[in-house]
């Protein structure tokens with residue numbers, strides 16, 4: 001469905017990604033793990049079109065995404081939930097969700113989508129008129145996720161969705177993500193909660209300083225001695 | 235990120251374009267055969283006093299055209315090097331210095347307005363350059379400068395002399411009794427107080443309100459309400475054009491009908507009658523120059539202005555520019571050399587003939603007080619006083635506002 | 638103190654304040670949303686004023702109609718200008734600085750064009766009602782003030798509703814609060830910026846016409862107007878439409894009161910002292926909440 005081949009991304013002189021290739025097929029839930037600053041966010045942003053590509057290819061269903069601006073990538077159903085949620089703080093919960101359906105492809109069904117999101121996250125329905133900036137971290141993440149669902153994603157890329165949440169809220173979010181995948185949604189999950197992540201994903205990639213150092217089935221990754229020492233603290 | 239460079243190049247292009255447009259606005263230097271006499275200085279060609287500055291420039295250039303067609307001054311063609319001081323006093327001073335020390339001009343031309351001309355006077359004195367301008371108010375001529383002349387000067391202190399001389403001829407019981415005086419808070423505005431203070435005492439008019447305001451005056455409602463409630467039957471609006479218009483509009487809207495409205499400098503600008511129409515009528519003011527005067531030259535200027543700009547009478551500042559140059563021309567011709575001190579001495583001891591009449595100058599560089607009372611009647615600035623130059627009988631008391 | 642004087646000063650102060658608000662609201666929006674401090678904003682207002690002047694002079698078109706007409710015309714013109722001038726600098730390192738330099742140049746060019754077309758002479762917009770008044774008891778509501786106030790109220794309300802109730806308006810707010818997320822959900826920043834800029838310029842035109850109903854104007858008047866733009870935006874908060882409107886009212890009340898109670902020469906001092914106070918103590922304006 002999505003393939004990234006020999007991708008190199010630079011910020012000025014600094015190479016943030018070097019020769020990275022990943023592959024995601026329909027219905028899969030893929031994990032992308034790595035230490036802070038290893039280039040995970042950069043990879044998602046390269047796919048979304050937020051940062052330009054230096055070298056390599058990104059292909060989505062036989063079409064190249066290279067050089068497409070974010071709004072064009074979005075129209076293909078590739079939707080990112082950005083790191084830190086990046087909600088519109090001075091807009092209400094409902095308006096934030098509606099912005100998820102901004103793209104003309106999905107705007108017509110905005111009311112249906114809203115109902116669906118509210119049934120997934122009943123708490124948001126109660127808070128629909130509140131400013132997003134006034135919500136708790138867990139609720140904000142729900143808004144972020146809900147906003148992404150409003151865009152009817154075909155590939156959902158989540159960047160550290162549990163960051164800064166209480167363990168309980170994090171578990172809740174992970175449940176929801178797993179549920180979405182069960183319903184058939186293709187997911188690329190970036191997280192530092194390596195244990196939890198590998199437990200619910202099928203295949204994983206490990207980034208280190210911009211290099212792809214490891215990739216395998218998640219079961220094997222969980223057993224990998226390097227992963228164990230570096231990320232699981234064993 | 236990829237396009238950073240391109241847009242940088244673009245921003246530089248834009249900046250370059252802006253700089254170029256500045257250069258385009260810089261003074262154009264004329265070309266002339268032989269060894270021309272260069273007359274330098276600055277005018278407010280842009281900024282707050284642009285309207286005035288541009289008319290002065292036209293007056294200067296008309297004079298130059300005329301004298302060059304007659305074979306020039308001392309047999310040499312004349313040309314101007316005019317800087318735009320953007321109505322900024324500081325820049326006016328810098329340009330005067332530059333004209334004298336860097337450009338090494340042969341003569342200095344006079345400038346506007348009171349404030350800028352006043353600041354240039356010490357520069358002229360320091361470098362011993364004759365400076366014929368309008369000055370601005372009495373103070374600028376009381377500094378002991380010997381190279382500065384007003385020909386004619388724009389003397390705030392004299393501004394309402396003509397009006398008051400006429401008012402004194404009105405029977406005492408018909409004169410206004412209570413005055414509201416609003417004055418723009420700058421030297422020119424404040425200088426207008428001089429004749430008001432002297433004459434109201436003499437004519438027994440009580441100054442009930444006497445307030446200053448700072449430019450910009452964006453709303454005159456409160457001024458008019460106060461005057462109206464204090465039952466003032468004469469309004470002195472001692473200001474310029476924008477504040478003058480704001481005051482007049484408020485006076486009409488609030489139905490304030492004093493016996494007379496006297497306005498400072500704003501009502502002598504041609505835009506006053508053109509833009510205000512009937513609502514600008516019956517306003518009294520004064521002038522030291524007018525195209526309706528019978529002195530030689532006025533008809534010629536009026537004809538030129540009619541032909542070129544389709545105006546019935548030359549604008550005041552066109553006349554000023556011309557008159558200063560007339561004065562300088564006669565002084566140079568009289569001195570026969572381009573020696574500033576000789577030119578000055580000639581001016582101190584001889585009579586010049588200008589479109590504002592003949593003048594001799596005292597130690598301060600001032601002629602005898604020159605002022606003509608004016609009133610706008612049917613959209614035209616009429617001379618009302620003194621009697622011998624009167625072009626129309628004044629309308630008094632002022633008719634109520636037309637609805 | 639005399640009650641009539643106080644109320645009369647307040648009435649005209651508030652009405653003028655509202656006009657400043659309409660003139661300032663677009664300035665605030667481009668500043669907030671695009672980080673473009675549009676020094677030429679007042680010049681566009683002045684362009685509207687001159688257009689209304691000519692339309693009235695030669696075709697007898699009422700300034701209110703001119704305001705309505707100037708909006709679409711200026712909108713289109715601004716779209717072109719955005720593509721030509723503003724868009725290229727949106728990737729500059731310091732957009733705020735670059736935009737100020739660029740629009741300063743634009744203001745000078747506009748000023749010179751206006752001086753060329755309409756001459757340097759001051760102009761006054763004088764429709765038939767220009768110096769009439771509605772008299773209610775002892776109070777006078779000057780027609781130009783009323784018309785300016787009404788137009789400004791309508792203009793600001795329409796702009797507010799656009800931002801609040803339409804998808805495009807929502808995108809404008811989203812692009813301002815969180816541009817990256819907005820892009821991720823399909824917002825084309827260039828398109829939104831163009832619309833913002835065009836809206837700002839067209840409201841400037843309408844605001845300029847309102848202001849021209851109150852004061853005389855000349856090609857350089859926009860420099861003066863710019864000071865009032867900064868005033869309402871600093872007091873109201875950058876990008877805040879309702880804040881700008883309230884700022885206009887507050888400035889109107891303060892100007893009105895100082896007109897009534899203080900010597901006139903203090904009025905501008907008080908008004909611009911207010912600007913200083915806000916810059917020092919409340920640089921974000923009267924409202925904490927960022928937003929429209």
Ligand SMILES: Nc1ncnc2c1ncn2[C@@H]1O[C@H](COP(=O)(O)OP(=O)(O)O)[C@@H](O)[C@H]1O
Nearest residue numbers: 011014016034035036037038039040041042043
């Ligand atoms: N906008 C940027 N400009 C310059 N360097 C950046 C930028 N964003 C990220 N980086 C750098 O790129 C590297 C990878 O960052 P990132 O992709 O955010 O890592 P991760 O998401 O894995 O923590 C880091 O060294 C980071 O400092």
Ligand SMILES: [Mg+2]
Nearest residue numbers: 040041042083
């Ligand atoms: Mg990251």
